[in-house]
Amino acid sequence: AxxxxxxxxxxxxxxxxPVELRCNYSSSVSVYLFWYVQYPNQGLQLxxxxxxxxxxxxxxxxxxxxxxxxxxxxHLRKPSVHISDTAEYFCAVSDRDTGNQFYFGTGTSLTVxx
Amino acid sequence: xxVVSQHPSWVICKSGTSVKIECRSLDFQATTMFWxxxxxxxxxxxxxxxxxxxxxxxxxxxxxxxxxxxxxxxxLSTLTVTSAHPEDSSFYIxxxxxxxxxxxxxxxxxxxxxxxxxx
Numbered sequence: 001a002x003x004x005x006x007x008x009x010x011x012x013x014x015x016x017x018p019v020e021l022r023c024n025y026s027s028s029v030s031v032y033l034f035w036y037v038q039y040p041n042q043g044l045q046l047x048x049x050x051x052x053x054x055x056x057x058x059x060x061x062x063x064x065x066x067x068x069x070x071x072x073x074x075h076l077r078k079p080s081v082h083i084s085d086t087a088e089y090f091c092a093v094s095d096r097d098t099g100n101q102f103y104f105g106t107g108t109s110l111t112v113x114x
Numbered sequence: 115x116x117v118v119s120q121h122p123s124w125v126i127c128k129s130g131t132s133v134k135i136e137c138r139s140l141d142f143q144a145t146t147m148f149w150x151x152x153x154x155x156x157x158x159x160x161x162x163x164x165x166x167x168x169x170x171x172x173x174x175x176x177x178x179x180x181x182x183x184x185x186x187x188x189x190l191s192t193l194t195v196t197s198a199h200p201e202d203s204s205f206y207i208x209x210x211x212x213x214x215x216x217x218x219x220x221x222x223x224x225x226x227x228x229x230x231x232x233x
Contacts, residue, residue, distance in 0.1 A: 036224070043120075043207055043226040044158075090157060094222075102148070102209075102222055104157045 002026050002095045006105035013081055014113045021076040021108045023091030030096035033074040035065055038088045038107075047089075050074065061085070086112045116142050116212045120225035127198055128233055135193045135228045137208030143188035144210035148222065149181070152205040164191045198232045205229050 003026040013019045025031065032051050036044040048059025055067040065076045074091060091105040117140040127133050137147055145166050150158040162172045162183050170183035180202075182194040191210075195202055209222040 032221075034221075041205075041227070041229065043118075044209075044224040046221070046223075049221060101163075102160065106157045107155075109155075 002031070002093045002103040004091055004093050004103050004105040006089075006091055006108050008108050009106065010109045010111070012111045012113055015083055016080045018079050019077065019081050019085075019110065021089050021091075021110065023074045023076065023105055025072050025074070025091075025093045025103075027072070027095075032094040032096070033065075033067060034092040034094065034102075035059065035063070035074070035076050036090045036092060037061075038090065040087075044090065047076070081110075081112045083112050083114060086110060116210070116223040118144075118208065118210050118223045118225040120206075120208055120228050122228060123226060124229040124231075126231045126233065129199050130197055133195045133198055133230060135195075135206055135208075135230075137191045137193070137210070137225055139189045139210045139212070139223070142210075142212040144191075144212065145188060147185060147191040147208055147210045149183060149191075149193050150207045150209070152207060152227075154205075158207060161193075195230065198230070200232045203230055203232045 005024045007022045034049045035047040037047050038044050047063050048057045050057045050067045058064045063078050067074050089108045093103045119138045121136045147164040149161045151161050152158050160173050161176045162170045164170045164183045164185040166185045166188050172178045185191040205227050207227040208225045
């Protein structure tokens, strides 16, 4: 089974500053990778996904992530954050070897400071 | 895009009663739906995988007699929390797969969640 680690539980950052949210997973064999955002009392919204091809993936709201197979990482980045980016962010891995079951990280709470 | 709805969005009930939560795929057919539970400030924990027309597969530690799952059609799965107690209070989120997407994309689409509070 996969394990997904989000190294930072809370990330405060000033508005218009860049941010990186880190995600590592246990095995790079046959996986799809996802980042989701969750606003309070809401479900998950897909930010971006990596399935194959280019390792740099661009998503909605100006976010991007890079798949690094050797480091088994899929860090999320944004060059300039807005107040509206304040939310909980979850990294997820879909493991094709276990019927594409999703494994979620513990989440990173991003707080953008005005 | 694929849309998944949940009903109700929030529910408050007395201890000992049963609560049913519906998960619907609005614009696609979902042969597989998933039910997750999320405690405050924590990640999503998979409870069970629901397959249309067959019994659900429960994760270890999830009581199948307490959390009844029915996937009677390709667009509807229900989770019934039987004899609910305060410790069952949580945020329940469903998701669904759309295997019809091009390339066999195996993405899960999430519902907005249901907040259950048991008094």
